Amino acid sequence: MSSIVIIGAGVVGLTTALTFREKGHEVRVVAAAKGQETTSAVAGAVWYPFRADPPARVKAWALRSREWFIGLARDDPSAGVDVLTRYELVDDERVPWWAEGLPDLKFLKGGFRGATRFAFSHIAPRAESAIHLAWLEAKLAHPITLRRVASFDEARAAVGAGPGATVVNCTGMGAATLANDRAMQAVYGQIVVTEPGDIDLRESHDDERDLEKLFYSIPRRSEVVLGGCAEACAADRPTTTTAAMTEAILARTRAHGLNPGRVIRERAGLRPYRTSGVRVERDASDPRVIHNYGHGGAGFTLARGCAEEVCAMVDKTL
Numbered sequence: 241m242s243s244i245v246i247i248g249a250g251v252v253g254l255t256t257a258l259t260f261r262e263k264g265h266e267v268r269v270v271a272a273a274k275g276q277e278t279t280s281a282v283a284g285a286v287w288y289p290f291r292a293d294p295p296a297r298v299k300a301w302a303l304r305s306r307e308w309f310i311g312l313a314r315d316d317p318s319a320g321v322d323v324l325t326r327y328e329l330v331d332d333e334r335v336p337w338w339a340e341g342l343p344d345l346k347f348l349k350g351g352f353r354g355a356t357r358f359a360f361s362h363i364a365p366r367a368e369s370a371i372h373l374a375w376l377e378a379k380l381a382h383p384i385t386l387r388r389v390a391s392f393d394e395a396r397a398a399v400g401a402g403p404g405a406t407v408v409n410c411t412g413m414g415a416a417t418l419a420n421d422r423a424m425q426a427v428y429g430q431i432v433v434t435e436p437g438d439i440d441l442r443e444s445h446d447d448e449r450d451l452e453k454l455f456y457s458i459p460r461r462s463e464v465v466l467g468g469c470a471e472a473c474a475a476d477r478p479t480t481t482t483a484a485m486t487e488a489i490l491a492r493t494r495a496h497g498l499n500p501g502r503v504i505r506e507r508a509g510l511r512p513y514r515t516s517g518v519r520v521e522r523d524a525s526d527p528r529v530i531h532n533y534g535h536g537g538a539g540f541t542l543a544r545g546c547a548e549e550v551c552a553m554v555d556k557t558l
């Protein structure tokens with residue numbers, strides 16, 4: 241089995257590490273930051289392919305990840321994954337591209353909480369990000385090497401791997417610099433985390449008919465993530481929150497008939513969107529490097545499917 245170096249300890253890097261470990265590979269992870277310091281920790285992390293392209297590949301990765309998450313929710317509660325019912329408000333009965341073939345998709349005619357003419361529902365696993373990231377990290381055989389690297393050779397050297405080791409680039413927005421990728425586009429999002437109040441912890445809600453007033457509610461095990469916004473921005477935009485956005489999110493929540501409890505904290509992050517599609521491929525100029533970044537607003541939704549594809553690329557060449 242070969243030696244694999246993974247750059248990045250967000251959900252994409254750690255899921256890729258786990259997938260390689262399961263296949264018996266020797267894996268080392270180097271990352272500038274981990275846990276709460278990553279974008280992944282900000283996510284409500286419900287299964288739903290928001291802001292990720294291209295549709296055909298995204299759908300396949302998402303469906304595979306969904307199956308994996310549902311199995312985890314059943315078999316290992318310590319992974320922080322639970323299965324919720326996700327409701328999305330819509331204007332008509334068109335099935336969205338990513339939902340075609342979902343066996344549990346249901347259209348709710350005649351309105352939903354009085355807010356619209358139509359809604360649909362489906363089963364959606366949700367990973368509680370802090371628990372899930374810690375669970376993934378605990379599966380590593382070696383501690384994460386905390387270092388920002390400026391090249392793939394530096395990543396190998398940082399973990400003591402030889403020059404032939406395969407490097408998997410899971411750096412999210414960091415790929416804009418590390419892979420010099422001009423297609424990377426940061427998309428700012430803010431969330432408000434509240435006590436549950438009257439919100440049912442088994443249901444997630446989404447309304448993106450007007451992206452200027454984007455709304456979602458994603459329960460964790462004892463709190464609720466409310467959002468949000470999706471603003472294309474510079475890659476170095478600070479991830480600070482604003483009181484105005486907090487107020488707007490709380491007002492949208494109430495307008496959707498949901499009554500949250502006390503505000504616990506607010507957070508913001510930059511979704512690592514790639515305008516030319518999620519990059520899961522070998523580097524054309526250096527076949528020892530495989531890229532796995534640009535998952536936009538769907539890193540959790542796609543992580544396992546992408547990781548398995550990366551792993552298959554390596555296994556095929558052994």
Ligand SMILES: Cc1cc2nc3c(=O)[nH]c(=O)nc-3n(C[C@H](O)[C@H](O)[C@H](O)COP(=O)(O)OP(=O)(O)OC[C@H]3O[C@@H](n4cnc5c(N)ncnc54)[C@H](O)[C@@H]3O)c2cc1C
Binds near residue numbers: 252253282284430540
């Ligand atoms: C508000 C918000 C809500 C979201 N909600 C959802 C949701 O409900 N469902 C969903 O599926 N997704 C959601 N997302 C999207 C999801 O968070 C991202 O797609 C996901 O976190 C991307 O994971 P990643 O591992 O690629 O990136 P990150 O979590 O950013 O991790 C990147 C890693 O690479 C490291 N790194 C970067 N550059 C370097 C370097 N040069 N050297 C060493 N290390 C480096 C970083 O330190 C970090 O460890 C949301 C995002 C936001 C902001």
